[in-house]
Amino acid sequence: MSRPAGVDEPGLARRFEAERPRLTAVAQRLLGSRSDAEDAVQEAWVRLQRSEGPGADPIANLGGWLTTVTSRVCLDVLRARRSRPELLSDEVHPVATAEAGPEAYAVVADSVGTALLVVLDALGPAERLAFVLHDVFAVPFEEIGPVIDRSPTAARQLASRARRRVQSGSPAGPTAGNRGRRREVVDAFLAASKEGRFADLLAVLDPDAVVRSDAAAAAMGSEPEIRGADAVARAYKGRARAIAPALVDGLPGAVWRHRGEIKVVFVFEVALGLDEEDGGDRVRELLLVADPERLARAEVTHEPGLTVIWWDDPED
Incomplete structure (x- = not known):
């Protein structure tokens, strides 16, 4: 130059x-x-x-x-x-x-x-x-x-x-090779939820699975807390039709949009089993984040079929 x-x-x-x-x-x-x-x-x-x-x-x-x-x-x-x-x-x-x-x-x-x-x-x-x-x-x-x-x-x-x-x-965390397994579990949960397959939902949920919603998500109609695989499967049977895959802080998650704007981020905690005898890989916890201020602070980028979110705010 x-x-x-x-x-x-x-x-x-x-x-x-x-x-x-x-x-x-x-x-x-x-x-x-x-x-x-x-x-x-x-x-x-x-x-x-x-x-x-x-x-x-x-x-x-x-x-x-x-x-x-x-x-x-x-x-x-x-x-x-x-x-x-x-x-x-x-x-x-x-x-x-x-x-x-x-x-x-x-x-x-x-x-x-x-x-x-x-x-x-x-x-x-x-x-x-x-x-x-x-x-x-x-x-x-x-x-x-x-x-x-x-x-x-x-x-x-x-x-x-x-x-x-x-x-x-x-280095044994999700960046060391477990992300693909987590993605499979989250995708299986979303597919079973969208298609209303109750038995398949149960299969990917930890027996003690819990769903928690922040105050904003609860104000939108979500239950503040749902406990147990059966209760979570019943609550999410046929519910995820409008939920799209996402990557949240480097881990598989999902988002719900209204008129093109992200309104809820679904943060999954997936428990990775050592083998099928201990239950395999299951969704252990699901957190619904809808706080407008926190969503506004998030760093969001878009790829075809995937939203990438990073919680760069200090309150995470």
Whole structure:
């Protein structure tokens, strides 16, 4: 790309190259892929060139500006992955921690295993950015908030929630191969409900299955709580005709729309059995979320036949 007129590109390039190791470490921790990280940093360079054109205001804090831009590029990549998981690169490398100096980034580049990357992939994009930028690279929440379109307080809460999930996370969770089994169970529940097949509903419900509705869903006519497989099967027999599949926080779920607008999100908890003798895979809990404020805060993307939802609000 040709440089904008009036830009001292050699000087700008030297300053950028001095920041590159740190920016690459930030991007690699956010994205989990060396090649994706390098692409993100290169995009930051392109944007820097554009910003330094004639009449542009000088950048007082180049390091901070580049961190913000690189993080926003990474945020776009993470959101694209959520809507199209096949975009995730097969190349996964351990990433660097935030120690001063280019040499330090290179030395510790292999210090974090892929297990942590698996846990990070279970976080929503805004959660991941808030956690990584603050806890790993010590970026203040006052700077993180604008990157993810949140207030500093909300960014702090997102990082805190992500920290708890990372500390308790395990690569044996749903991101490690169980998602397909969960999808089969949820799809079987929805199909049996739509077609009014009572026996098949019972077959995919845990004996102690429970359905809970938040206050907004209850106000719309849902029972606040239904307990027991038989009661749940009777309540949902023939009911799911207007319910569409969804991916909720990376796990199979469903949504109900009215005039094209999401009104209820169905969050499933699926218990995975070890074998048929212990009952196999069953729906253990179903939560109906209809709170308008929470739905408005959710990050929603659409794929053919599938809605993707991330609860990026700090109250999840």
